[in-house]
Every structure is written in structure tokens, then in C-alpha cells.
Amino acid sequence: MSTSNPLAALSEAGVSVWLDDLSRERMESGNLASLIRDHHVVGVTTNPTIFAAALAKGESYDAQVRELAERGASVDQTVREITTTDVRTACDVFRDLWERTNGLDGRVSIEVDPRLAHDTEGTVAEALELWKTVDRPNLMVKIPATVEGLPAITRVLAEGVSVNVTLIFSVERYRAVMDAFLAGLEQARTKGHDPARIASVASFFVSRVDTEVDKRLGELGSAEAEALRGEAAIANARLAFVAYEEVFAGERWQALADAGARPQRPLWASTGVKDPAYSDTRYVDELVTAGVVNTMPEKTLFAVADHGEVRGDTVRGTGEQAKQVFDRLAAAGVDLDDVFAVLEREGVEKFDKSWTELLDTVTEQLEQAKD
Template sequence: MTTPTAALSAAGVSIWLDDLSRTRIHSGNLAELIATRNVVGVTTNPTIFANSMTNPDDTSYDAETEELAKRGATPEEAIMEATTRDVRDALDVFRPVWEASGHVDGRVSIEVSPDLAHDTEGTIAQAADLWAKVDRPNLLVKIPATKAGLPAITASIAAGISVNVTLIFSLERYAEVIDAYLAGLEQAKAAGIDLSTIRSVASFFVSRVDTETDKRLDAIGTPEATALRSKAGLANARLAYELYEQVFAGDRAAALLAAGANKQRPLWASTGVKDPNLPDTLYVTELVAPDVVNTMPEKTLEATFDHGVVTGDTVTGAYEQSRAVFADLAAVGVDFDDVTQVLEDEGVAKFIDSWHGLLGQVRAGLDAHK
């Protein structure tokens, strides 16, 4: 019998897991999810690694921490060693998926330090370091879509590094991200790099948009405002897919695709439902379209496998309806440009907080082993 996750894959959605741990890799759980849940990739971020490396029930990092402490490693060096090892091992698990998919999937992402979110040159340098240290062709280096991140995306793509662009909330910033990708491909082409080896996804966040917008709608409190709750996230993502279709059908992209380049696929991130009144598979089943990625927390993945109802494409026929949502939001007084700026600022701040929390805990661990 076809499972909902198999149906989702058949509809053109690549299912990635938004989680990674050493235990998940070495226990065989990751391989099991590939076999039974149609998982074809993984995304990580500082919060995920913080949860994994500081889990008191997970002793898999202890020996490595002791060794690093004896070498006098800094917390930053220790995190780099541990996380690149985990990502490398996960990439090896996904290697058959990478080969079977024609190098489309089988991807694992690792993020540059959140402290570099507003540092272009630092991001460029660390992206190159991560690419070299992990040394796997199915890696994606995660770079945030901040203003400083945009030129770093271009430079990294130009150097032949595959990139996952993260923390995209607005259509305007998404357009800049696509432009940064195409500019990088143009530079790579001029440098004689094989464009077919470069891959990228653009991570467009969904549920956080509803959380922030709904908070403002609740404050407005009118029946018209209440009627718009939980509609902005889907509408925003659907219009992002429309933009993807338009740009990659244009002349600039066509010239690069003809030279062997790949499209930068949209990736739906932040797909765990935060409002208990909503269906727990909302940001999966309502964002089905060809050639997209949906990266899910395990809870959302299991909900989708258990009772997700996949009815085919739920994106491309909803563009006008999505535009109407934004017209209605403006009419009740929601400043959506401010919504997306707040979300970007908060997203960067949350990752920085997680990063510094992880640094502190790793520092304590190293000190305990000295």
C-alpha cells in the first residue's frame, strides 16, 4: 500500500528531516527513515546540534570531547570537529540516495556560524572551510539570506560550493536570493567550473510567518482580522513558488540551464505546526508542488506518514487566492514588510543565542575533561 510520504514523493516533493544527531546516524535510525519514510535529505542548524551535543542521555560525544580537551581545542574548534564529523557521516549514509537521484537529493546541510550573519567576508571564508573540511559532493553549506549573506551566496556559488540559503521570509528577499544564485552561476561559468556540479535550495520559512502575523491579527481583533488567521504562511510560500517558476523560465536562467546549471529549488522550512488548532500536516499537504523540498521535524514527518492526505499540487492553482490574502491583510492594517523584517531579525538572534549556548556548554565539557 502506498504511504502518504511515498505519495508526497511521487508528487514531486523531496522529504528532508530537520534534525540530526550522532545517535540517529549510528543506530541505523537515519537509514530506517530513508527506507520507510522516503527521507532523502537532512537539514541542521545550531539549535539542532545544541540539542544533540548537550543531551545528557547521549554519551557518543564524550570520548571525542576528552580527546579535544587534551589537545587544548577551543569550543569553536570542538564544535567544528564534532559537527563536521556528524555531517560527513550522514552524507555517507545518503550517498546511495545522492547517486540514485542524479545528485538532486541525498543532501545534508551545515550552517556557517550565526555570528557571521552580518559579516560577508567571514561567511565566504567559513563556507569555503566547511566545504573543504567535510569534503563530500552532496554537502550543502547553509548561508542566511541577510543583506550581508547575499554577496557571500554569490561568491560561494561562484567557487563551486553548493549552498542552502536559509532564513528567507519575504518575496523581495527571495528575489534577491535567486539573483545572488544566478550571479554566482554566471561567475562560475566564466571561471570554467562545471555548472552541473553546483546545487542550491532556497529555504523559505512558513509557520513562523503565521505565528507573527496571527499575533498582530489577534491584536487588531476585528472579525475581518480573525478570518485571516493562519493564511499568511501558505499564501507567502505559494507566491514564492510562483516567483521561482517565473524567474527560472526567464532568459537569464535559461542561458545558464542550457550550460548545465541546475534550478535553485524552493525549500519549505519551519513546517512544524505551532498552533494546536491547526491540522498537524498543514504545511506539508498544502504546499505540494513539483521540484520542492519540505524539511520536517520528526513529529511532522511521523504525522504525515500516519495520516497526511496528499491530493496532488496544492500550490500552482492558488496564486490569485494568495494575492487576495495579502490585500486583505493590508486592508485590516497588517504591515507585512514589518512582519518579515521582524522574523529575519528574530531568526538570526535565535540562532546566535543557540550558538552561544552551545559554545558555553561545550566549553564546560572541555573544562571538565582537562
């Protein structure tokens, strides 16, 4: 395993490095191509926050906005055109990599409108429309793992659409996501789709768990609570991997695997470190194992390239230790069920707010283009 290049070592350990960012400027400047070439990036994820930031700066979108304004496009239509154009272009950038890895990587994700997070029918309709509009085989449509999102995941997969399930915080919800995935592939087979052509990842959020749990530990103020700071997120992800190994060793999965299906890979999301007291590569170094994805903001990607510590597999075999951390958190007075409920609600609200900001930015740009 390479030690001089931590990103290379990460790839050699079986972790797919995806970038948690996309903008037209990044693609037009050749930056994305250089990250693929020089920094082992093999996929990209997007979300409403990323698109809102991309549109708020630079001039890369001005010409398209002017053209859409002249056509009389609505704000929603303009947002759809801009985001799907970027994602389609990114899919093309990654197409060769997608083909070389036989469809494993080279993936680009686009998220359904977060205002639909609690609307099953609306999510299904939008996911299918996004798949049709982008029209690229290496696309993944992101669907949140809300209670209402679970049946949408199954129904969209059943139509042969590749899905990135997002906003997963608890192992309990993750198990429901894996069940929705299996049901979707089973239905896809019944409808005549080749399961080998359907890909999925399950985005398990990491750093936000420590942010919320550490806040509660600080309020408890005990020595035991203080000793548990920074332990929850990694333990949670490792317990998720235990669940993954259980489900994808079962008979139900084996029947799909025999038909050519590939497992829904765990994806570590929200891996940028929020607390400066922790190493800025913590949520990469401590979650290394073969067969997973780690999607990183550019800042984290460069930190890993500079001083990441890839020490081999840091996930398999850690389940019992992770369970002990959760037992100690509960004994210290942390209500983990409430933590996960709060994080899901806040996650939906944050994306909803970013979507509103995106709409406001586009509204302003359309008005300026008409002047």
C-alpha cells in the first residue's frame, strides 16, 4: 500500500474517492479533470447547497440564464435546466471512468427537490423526470431516506434508475434503506430490467452526528460525557457497516447477486470536520475499508492528499467496540434516537433553505437578464 500518496493508498484499500462538489467553473477550467487525473477522484455528488453556492459566484451561468430569460423560462424551469446541464456535462467527463470500472464508479448524483422530502409520489415523479432529462447511464438520483422517501427509493429502482440514498443518520433507518433497495431490485427484475445495470449507494452522514452528540455531551458536563466527545460519529458509521455486512451476506441478497446485481455500497458523507479540535482527515482515516465510497469536500480531499493516514482497514472488526461506545453514550444520558430525529429534520430543513436560496439567486439573475 502506498504511503507517499494517501489518496492512492485510500484507493488501493478499496475506498472510492468522490468529490462532494460540482460547478460549471470547475468543469470549464479543467479542475474536475485534473482531480480525476491527479487526485484519484472517481465520482461526484451534488446537493442544493452546492448548487446554490455555484450559482451565487462567478459568471459561468450568465449566458444560459440570459438565453432562458429570453425564452420566458420560469424560475423552476431555469433551475432545472442549469442543474441538469451541469450534471449531464459531469457525467460525460466521468464516462470513460464509468466504462473502465464497468459501471462501479464514474458516477454523478443529482438530488430531487428537497421540498419533496415528505412526498412519496412527488419524489418518484421528479426522480424519473431527472433520469430522463439528464439521460446518462452513469447518473444517480439522490433521494432522502425519510419515511416517505423509502417507498420512493423502491419504486424508482424498480424502474431501472440508479439511486443515491441520502440523509441517513441511524443504523435503524439504514436497515430500512437496504430493505427498500432489495425490494427495488426484486421488482426491477420482475419488470425485466437487468439488475447488473442498476447501481446504488447509501449516504450515511458522519460529522453531523458528532456535532449534535458533542453538544449534548457538553451540556451533561460529566467526566464520562467529556471522555466520549468525538466518538459517536465513527462508532455510528462502523455499526452501519456491521449492518451492511449482515444484509449483504443473506439469502435474499444472494438471489439478486446470482442474477448479476451489485450491492448498495455504503457511502460516507458529511466527512468535512466541523470541530477544529479534531484532525481534519479524521472521518476519512477512521473509515477505511474495501467496498465503500467516501465523498469529500475539496478542502478535506486536499487535507487527505497532504497528511492523511491510511493505516489499512479501520472498519472491519470494530463492531463490538462501536457498540460499547453507544452503550456508554446511552449510560451518560444521550438520547441517540432523538439525536437522529433532530439530524434528519435539520438535514431536510438545510437543503430546503439552500433550495430557496438557489431559487432566489436565479430569480435575481433572470430579472437582471431582462433589464
